[in-house]
Amino acid sequence: MKVRFVDKTDVTARLIIEGVDVPFMNALRRIILTEVPSMAIDEIVVLENSSILNDEILAHRLGFVPLKTDLDTYNLPKECPCKSEFGCNLCRATLTIDVEATDSVKTVYSSDLVPNNPDIAPVSNKIPITKLAPDQRIRLEAYARLGKGKEHVKWQPVSVCAYKYFPKVKINEKLCDACGKCVDVCPKRILTNVEKNIGIRNITECTLCQDCEDACPKDPTAIEVTWDKNAFILGIESNGGLSVDRLLFESLKILDGKAENFLNLLTEKK
Numbered sequence: 347m348k349v350r351f352v353d354k355t356d357v358t359a360r361l362i363i364e365g366v367d368v369p370f371m372n373a374l375r376r377i378i379l380t381e382v383p384s385m386a387i388d389e390i391v392v393l394e395n396s397s398i399l400n401d402e403i404l405a406h407r408l409g410f411v412p413l414k415t416d417l418d419t420y421n422l423p424k425e426c427p428c429k430s431e432f433g434c435n436l437c438r439a440t441l442t443i444d445v446e447a448t449d450s451v452k453t454v455y456s457s458d459l460v461p462n463n464p465d466i467a468p469v470s471n472k473i474p475i476t477k478l479a480p481d482q483r484i485r486l487e488a489y490a491r492l493g494k495g496k497e498h499v500k501w502q503p504v505s506v507c508a509y510k511y512f513p514k515v516k517i518n519e520k521l522c523d524a525c526g527k528c529v530d531v532c533p534k535r536i537l538t539n540v541e542k543n544i545g546i547r548n549i550t551e552c553t554l555c556q557d558c559e560d561a562c563p564k565d566p567t568a569i570e571v572t573w574d575k576n577a578f579i580l581g582i583e584s585n586g587g588l589s590v591d592r593l594l595f596e597s598l599k600i601l602d603g604k605a606e607n608f609l610n611l612l613t614e615k616k
Protein backbone atom coordinates (compact mmCIF):
# COMPACT_ATOMS: atom_id res chain seq x y z
CA MET A 347 0.00 0.00 0.00
CA LYS A 348 1.30 3.44 -0.97
CA VAL A 349 -0.10 6.70 0.40
CA ARG A 350 0.70 10.17 -0.84
CA PHE A 351 -0.92 13.51 0.00
CA VAL A 352 -2.00 15.71 -2.93
CA ASP A 353 -2.85 18.64 -0.69
CA LYS A 354 -3.24 19.00 3.04
CA THR A 355 -4.10 21.54 5.71
CA ASP A 356 -4.85 20.80 9.35
CA VAL A 357 -8.54 20.18 8.59
CA THR A 358 -8.69 19.16 4.93
CA ALA A 359 -6.73 16.65 2.88
CA ARG A 360 -6.73 14.90 -0.44
CA LEU A 361 -4.62 11.78 -0.65
CA ILE A 362 -3.89 9.08 -3.18
CA ILE A 363 -3.97 5.55 -1.81
CA GLU A 364 -2.57 2.82 -4.07
CA GLY A 365 -2.58 -0.96 -3.73
CA VAL A 366 -5.97 -1.29 -1.98
CA ASP A 367 -9.47 -2.26 -3.10
CA VAL A 368 -13.02 -0.89 -2.79
CA PRO A 369 -13.94 -2.86 0.38
CA PHE A 370 -10.92 -1.41 2.19
CA MET A 371 -11.63 2.16 1.05
CA ASN A 372 -15.30 1.84 1.95
CA ALA A 373 -14.46 0.47 5.40
CA LEU A 374 -12.13 3.42 5.97
CA ARG A 375 -14.75 5.92 4.76
CA ARG A 376 -17.52 4.43 6.89
CA ILE A 377 -15.36 4.26 10.00
CA ILE A 378 -14.37 7.92 9.63
CA LEU A 379 -18.02 8.91 9.17
CA THR A 380 -19.58 6.80 11.90
CA GLU A 381 -17.05 5.37 14.35
CA VAL A 382 -14.31 7.86 15.14
CA PRO A 383 -15.53 9.58 18.34
CA SER A 384 -15.89 13.33 18.61
CA MET A 385 -17.24 15.81 21.16
CA ALA A 386 -20.72 17.33 20.94
CA ILE A 387 -23.20 18.85 23.33
CA ASP A 388 -25.66 16.16 24.34
CA GLU A 389 -27.71 17.61 27.19
CA ILE A 390 -28.57 21.08 28.37
CA VAL A 391 -30.07 22.40 31.59
CA VAL A 392 -32.00 25.58 30.85
CA LEU A 393 -32.04 28.00 33.77
CA GLU A 394 -33.66 30.82 31.83
CA ASN A 395 -34.79 31.13 28.23
CA SER A 396 -36.97 34.02 27.18
CA SER A 397 -35.72 33.93 23.57
CA ILE A 398 -37.99 33.14 20.63
CA LEU A 399 -36.48 29.64 20.32
CA ASN A 400 -37.96 27.00 22.58
CA ASP A 401 -35.63 24.87 24.68
CA GLU A 402 -35.67 21.83 22.37
CA ILE A 403 -34.68 23.82 19.27
CA LEU A 404 -31.96 25.55 21.28
CA ALA A 405 -30.63 22.14 22.40
CA HIS A 406 -30.69 20.91 18.81
CA ARG A 407 -28.77 23.94 17.54
CA LEU A 408 -26.18 23.65 20.32
CA GLY A 409 -25.68 19.95 19.54
CA PHE A 410 -24.49 20.87 16.05
CA VAL A 411 -21.83 23.36 17.18
CA PRO A 412 -18.52 21.56 16.39
CA LEU A 413 -16.32 21.32 19.48
CA LYS A 414 -12.59 20.73 19.78
CA THR A 415 -12.10 17.08 20.66
CA ASP A 416 -9.55 15.69 23.10
CA LEU A 417 -9.44 11.92 22.62
CA ASP A 418 -6.46 11.48 24.97
CA THR A 419 -8.21 12.84 28.07
CA TYR A 420 -11.86 11.96 27.60
CA ASN A 421 -13.53 8.53 27.56
CA LEU A 422 -16.65 7.43 25.79
CA PRO A 423 -19.29 7.37 28.59
CA LYS A 424 -19.81 3.60 28.10
CA GLU A 425 -16.10 2.96 28.60
CA CYS A 426 -15.57 5.40 31.48
CA PRO A 427 -14.63 3.81 34.84
CA CYS A 428 -17.11 6.13 36.64
CA LYS A 429 -20.05 4.07 35.25
CA SER A 430 -22.31 6.98 36.21
CA GLU A 431 -25.20 8.14 34.09
CA PHE A 432 -24.36 11.73 35.06
CA GLY A 433 -20.74 11.38 33.95
CA CYS A 434 -17.51 12.59 35.51
CA ASN A 435 -14.64 14.89 34.56
CA LEU A 436 -13.26 12.18 32.29
CA CYS A 437 -16.38 11.67 30.21
CA ARG A 438 -18.24 14.97 30.35
CA ALA A 439 -17.33 18.60 29.67
CA THR A 440 -19.43 21.56 30.76
CA LEU A 441 -20.05 24.78 28.85
CA THR A 442 -22.26 27.66 29.95
CA ILE A 443 -24.15 30.50 28.29
CA ASP A 444 -25.33 33.63 30.04
CA VAL A 445 -26.37 36.32 27.59
CA GLU A 446 -28.87 39.11 27.92
CA ALA A 447 -29.95 41.70 25.37
CA THR A 448 -30.26 45.10 27.04
CA ASP A 449 -31.48 47.85 24.75
CA SER A 450 -30.92 46.47 21.24
CA VAL A 451 -31.24 43.13 19.41
CA LYS A 452 -28.33 40.85 20.22
CA THR A 453 -27.11 37.75 18.39
CA VAL A 454 -25.95 34.85 20.52
CA TYR A 455 -22.89 33.27 18.92
CA SER A 456 -20.95 30.10 19.63
CA SER A 457 -18.37 32.39 21.28
CA ASP A 458 -20.93 32.87 24.07
CA LEU A 459 -20.50 29.20 25.01
CA VAL A 460 -17.97 29.45 27.84
CA PRO A 461 -16.13 26.15 28.38
CA ASN A 462 -14.97 24.92 31.80
CA ASN A 463 -12.12 23.17 30.00
CA PRO A 464 -10.60 25.38 27.27
CA ASP A 465 -9.64 22.22 25.32
CA ILE A 466 -13.34 21.55 24.70
CA ALA A 467 -14.36 24.87 23.16
CA PRO A 468 -16.32 25.61 19.98
CA VAL A 469 -14.17 25.25 16.86
CA SER A 470 -15.51 28.56 15.52
CA ASN A 471 -16.65 31.62 17.44
CA LYS A 472 -18.88 32.87 14.66
CA ILE A 473 -21.74 30.35 14.58
CA PRO A 474 -25.03 32.18 15.25
CA ILE A 475 -27.29 30.34 17.70
CA THR A 476 -30.23 32.72 18.08
CA LYS A 477 -31.16 36.39 18.34
CA LEU A 478 -32.40 38.08 21.47
CA ALA A 479 -34.79 41.03 21.51
CA PRO A 480 -34.30 43.68 24.24
CA ASP A 481 -34.82 42.22 27.73
CA GLN A 482 -34.62 38.60 26.54
CA ARG A 483 -32.08 36.34 28.19
CA ILE A 484 -30.56 32.88 27.84
CA ARG A 485 -28.89 31.20 30.79
CA LEU A 486 -28.02 27.53 30.50
CA GLU A 487 -25.52 24.79 31.21
CA ALA A 488 -24.56 22.46 28.37
CA TYR A 489 -22.93 19.06 28.79
CA ALA A 490 -20.74 17.71 26.02
CA ARG A 491 -19.57 14.13 25.69
CA LEU A 492 -17.81 11.88 23.22
CA GLY A 493 -20.05 10.01 20.82
CA LYS A 494 -20.04 8.38 17.41
CA GLY A 495 -21.61 9.39 14.11
CA LYS A 496 -23.63 6.18 14.05
CA GLU A 497 -25.53 7.34 17.17
CA HIS A 498 -26.27 10.83 15.87
CA VAL A 499 -24.85 12.87 13.02
CA LYS A 500 -23.76 15.64 15.43
CA TRP A 501 -20.90 13.34 16.46
CA GLN A 502 -19.72 12.86 12.88
CA PRO A 503 -16.19 14.33 12.93
CA VAL A 504 -16.13 15.23 9.23
CA SER A 505 -18.28 17.21 6.86
CA VAL A 506 -16.88 15.39 3.83
CA CYS A 507 -15.27 11.97 3.48
CA ALA A 508 -15.45 10.52 -0.03
CA TYR A 509 -13.27 8.64 -2.46
CA LYS A 510 -13.11 8.02 -6.18
CA TYR A 511 -11.08 5.82 -8.47
CA PHE A 512 -7.81 7.25 -9.73
CA PRO A 513 -8.56 8.34 -13.32
CA LYS A 514 -6.56 7.29 -16.38
CA VAL A 515 -6.96 9.37 -19.55
CA LYS A 516 -5.32 8.03 -22.71
CA ILE A 517 -4.99 9.94 -25.96
CA ASN A 518 -4.35 7.94 -29.09
CA GLU A 519 -1.96 10.23 -30.96
CA LYS A 520 -2.39 8.34 -34.23
CA LEU A 521 -6.14 8.96 -34.31
CA CYS A 522 -6.23 12.42 -32.67
CA ASP A 523 -6.18 15.45 -34.97
CA ALA A 524 -6.40 17.89 -32.03
CA CYS A 525 -9.79 19.29 -33.05
CA GLY A 526 -10.13 20.48 -29.44
CA LYS A 527 -13.77 19.39 -28.93
CA CYS A 528 -12.81 17.34 -25.85
CA VAL A 529 -10.93 20.33 -24.40
CA ASP A 530 -14.04 22.55 -24.70
CA VAL A 531 -16.43 20.03 -23.21
CA CYS A 532 -14.39 18.93 -20.15
CA PRO A 533 -16.20 20.40 -17.09
CA LYS A 534 -13.05 20.21 -14.97
CA ARG A 535 -10.77 21.76 -17.62
CA ILE A 536 -8.16 19.05 -17.29
CA LEU A 537 -7.34 18.94 -21.02
CA THR A 538 -5.17 21.44 -22.89
CA ASN A 539 -4.61 22.09 -26.58
CA VAL A 540 -1.15 23.53 -27.07
CA GLU A 541 0.21 23.72 -30.61
CA LYS A 542 -2.18 21.05 -31.89
CA ASN A 543 -1.31 18.66 -29.09
CA ILE A 544 -3.92 17.51 -26.57
CA GLY A 545 -2.36 17.40 -23.13
CA ILE A 546 -3.57 16.53 -19.62
CA ARG A 547 -3.14 18.57 -16.44
CA ASN A 548 -4.55 18.08 -12.91
CA ILE A 549 -5.55 14.49 -13.61
CA THR A 550 -6.81 14.15 -10.01
CA GLU A 551 -9.64 16.61 -10.84
CA CYS A 552 -11.12 14.25 -13.45
CA THR A 553 -14.58 13.02 -12.39
CA LEU A 554 -14.69 10.18 -14.97
CA CYS A 555 -17.73 11.81 -16.63
CA GLN A 556 -16.48 10.65 -20.07
CA ASP A 557 -17.92 13.75 -21.79
CA CYS A 558 -14.61 14.01 -23.69
CA GLU A 559 -15.16 10.55 -25.17
CA ASP A 560 -18.69 11.52 -26.24
CA ALA A 561 -17.45 14.75 -27.83
CA CYS A 562 -14.68 13.09 -29.86
CA PRO A 563 -15.82 12.89 -33.51
CA LYS A 564 -13.48 9.96 -34.29
CA ASP A 565 -14.67 6.34 -34.35
CA PRO A 566 -13.16 4.61 -32.39
CA THR A 567 -12.60 7.61 -30.14
CA ALA A 568 -9.12 9.09 -29.94
CA ILE A 569 -9.51 9.74 -26.20
CA GLU A 570 -10.25 7.05 -23.65
CA VAL A 571 -11.13 7.49 -19.98
CA THR A 572 -10.67 4.54 -17.62
CA TRP A 573 -9.66 4.15 -13.99
CA ASP A 574 -7.19 2.26 -11.87
CA LYS A 575 -9.09 -0.38 -9.87
CA ASN A 576 -6.49 -0.38 -7.12
CA ALA A 577 -5.83 3.34 -6.67
CA PHE A 578 -8.14 5.89 -5.07
CA ILE A 579 -8.30 9.58 -4.28
CA LEU A 580 -9.68 10.15 -0.79
CA GLY A 581 -11.00 13.58 0.17
CA ILE A 582 -11.52 14.48 3.85
CA GLU A 583 -12.81 17.67 5.45
CA SER A 584 -12.76 17.62 9.23
CA ASN A 585 -15.32 19.78 11.05
CA GLY A 586 -12.33 21.15 12.98
CA GLY A 587 -12.65 19.06 16.15
CA LEU A 588 -9.88 16.64 15.15
CA SER A 589 -6.97 17.08 12.75
CA VAL A 590 -6.99 15.07 9.53
CA ASP A 591 -3.91 13.15 10.72
CA ARG A 592 -5.64 12.11 13.93
CA LEU A 593 -8.82 11.14 12.06
CA LEU A 594 -6.89 8.84 9.74
CA PHE A 595 -4.87 7.38 12.60
CA GLU A 596 -7.97 6.70 14.73
CA SER A 597 -9.90 5.17 11.82
CA LEU A 598 -7.05 2.77 11.03
CA LYS A 599 -6.80 1.82 14.71
CA ILE A 600 -10.54 1.00 14.74
CA LEU A 601 -10.28 -0.99 11.49
CA ASP A 602 -7.33 -2.92 12.92
CA GLY A 603 -9.34 -3.72 16.08
CA LYS A 604 -12.27 -4.97 13.97
CA ALA A 605 -10.00 -7.26 11.94
CA GLU A 606 -8.45 -8.62 15.13
CA ASN A 607 -11.90 -9.29 16.67
CA PHE A 608 -12.94 -11.13 13.52
CA LEU A 609 -9.81 -13.30 13.60
CA ASN A 610 -10.38 -14.09 17.28
CA LEU A 611 -13.96 -15.15 16.55
CA LEU A 612 -12.74 -17.46 13.78
CA THR A 613 -10.14 -19.12 16.00
CA GLU A 614 -12.70 -19.51 18.84
CA LYS A 615 -15.06 -21.31 16.43
CA LYS A 616 -12.37 -23.85 15.58
Ligand SMILES: [Zn+2]
Nearest residue numbers: 426428434437
Ligand atom coordinates in the same frame (compact mmCIF):
# COMPACT_ATOMS: atom_id res chain seq x y z
ZN1 LIG B 1 -16.94 9.17 33.61
